[in-house]
Amino acid sequence: MLYIGNHTSSSKGYAAMGRQIVKNGGNTFAFFTRNPRGGNAKAIDPADVAKFQEIAREHEFGKIVAHAPYTLNRLPEGRYRWNTD
Numbered sequence: 001m002l003y004i005g006n007h008t009s010s011s012k013g014y015a016a017m018g019r020q021i022v023k024n025g026g027n028t029f030a031f032f033t034r035n036p037r038g039g040n041a042k043a044i045d046p047a048d049v050a051k052f053q054e055i056a057r058e059h060e061f062g063k064i065v066a067h068a069p070y071t072l073n074r075l076p077e078g079r080y081r082w083n084t085d
Helices: 013-025 046-058
Strands: 003-005 030-031 063-065
Touching: 003 013, 013 030, 013 046
Parallel strands: 003 030, 030 063
Antiparallel strands: none
């Protein structure tokens, strides 16, 4: 099966993301786990996730991709450096 999707906003929850992708004609999507400009991740609402799972089953969604914001820095400043010599 071919999976087609796009990056979508998570600001209105998982079910809203699922409905938007179906409206766009897709069956998968990617989303940021939190705002890429900073801030904390939104609390997960189990009822919203359950609604999304229904949409995903009904429309045969593929795997979705959740990724960290671009501003994520897993290394303490000054502790590790690439050797540029």
